[in-house]
Amino acid sequence: MSKNTVDVVLIGGGVMSATLGTLIKQVQPDWSIEIFESRTEVATESSNAWNNAGTGHAALCELNYMPEGKDGSLSAAKAIDINEQFQLSRQFWAKLVEEGVLGEPSSFINATPHMTFVRGAENVDYLRRRWELLRSEPLFADMEFSDDPEQIAEWTPLLVDRRSKDEVFAATRSESGTDVDFGALTRQLISHLVSEGAALNLGAEVRKLRRLDDGTWDVYVRNRAGYTTSIVNAKFVFVGAGGGALSLLQSSGIPEIKGFGGFPISGKFLKTSNPEIVRQHQAKVYGKAAVGAPPMSVPHLDTRVVDGEQSLLFGPYAGFSPNFLKKGSWWDLPGSIRPHNLGPMLKVGLSEFALEKYLLGELLASREKQMETLREYMPTARTEDWEMIEAGQRVQVMKNDPEKGGILQFGTEVITGADGTVSGLLGASPGASTAVYAMLGVLRKCFPEQFTSSWEAVFAENIPALKTGGLNDHPELAAASLAHTSEVLGLTRANADTAV
């Protein structure tokens, strides 16, 4: 067994570790960073382009960020919050492009209008009221609404072709939407980290974490080649292991992980690369979730741009496997059960009937039934044009709740040890899009003194929205930031049209 001491260990080669490492290098270029990735490549799990939907989540099209209250009321607060978080990512990526850290922007981000499409008079009314509220918000200023079939067909004909004449439907559209290849982004960030001196260990699976009396951590690593074990001593450990994070945080023994469990939901997408179909659809079109369906299961018909190739995805369809990682093990779910999370997990199991019904329906759905769901968005869809692909595993957070005993949470949860020497990320949504926001949060919590005394100022130079605490309250800054990041990231429609 060998033993080294480093400033930072990042567990997992996904977008979260890649983002955190890049942020740390900006403020502490002298810190040693060691990355451990159990696979032989980085970005093969959730951050891989084909394992997620690539939506740059900015609440432009996702209705779950602006649900209607029981009394019909609507609030834009959550949608603005998510959009603000995405603007941090846009500004950060734009700065990295300017500095040459990230390469040609179209290799990881492409302009793709974000649309919402609903059917039925009630839903149309809701969508119109949502648009009326949002369009006066600076970050949503470009949002358009239409219930005119001709206009919607001009935006994207596949939604309208062969739809019945008496059907009532409407759509909104924001040109500022994006499609992001988080896998390409991750690879570029990690490659830059390595060029700056970070050590990348592939085929290196972290098995457990042990805290030493001096506050540092022993990280136990099993190397796939030769099945040797090494121990690396670290001052700070970030568990960016995606579905592998829960078990590692449990192994650390920190009390903050008590009461947390994970519930895996697999994602699947229908995909077509038929150029005739792909050519007709340039948008990410989100619909409304089925009753009981978790928010991330909202159906969407998406343009994807991966490795310069365009395709369309529709989904996600849900599946179930007890694996916490796509390439995980059936033991992941049962092996995560502890006396402290059994209660909350049982409570969730006994209360989430709508979700269980939804999942069962998804598991039993035939191929034709799956195609029927697609035809609600694209009436002309032919079975032979579409293949089903397996996406990533989302491990939803189950946690203790003082009132209900246990709740299922669809967002992300950062778990941090009390002394700030270990932190990890559980959950999935809004996910990779808000990696910059989430990782700044980790740094603020784990290094409060350095953050306020010096780091914050450096980050604010690179991410100007941090200076004003956001953009939406500053219409001129919001417009300027959208224009600047569009320019640098090549997101202006003129660029996008030539890219297609």
Ligand SMILES: Cc1cc2nc3c(=O)[nH]c(=O)nc-3n(C[C@H](O)[C@H](O)[C@H](O)COP(=O)(O)OP(=O)(O)OC[C@H]3O[C@@H](n4cnc5c(N)ncnc54)[C@H](O)[C@@H]3O)c2cc1C
């Ligand atoms: C179906 C689906 C659709 C999604 N759609 C979107 C979307 O449209 N937009 C969006 O913003 N987000 C989306 N997400 C969420 C997004 O993909 C994730 O939030 C994000 O990729 C998580 O990044 P990560 O770095 O935490 O995890 P990952 O990318 O999963 O990386 C974790 C890494 O850790 C490694 N690892 C695991 N255990 C160990 C260990 N013990 N030792 C060493 N290495 C280990 C894994 O091999 C993996 O490489 C989606 C997710 C899914 C599953």
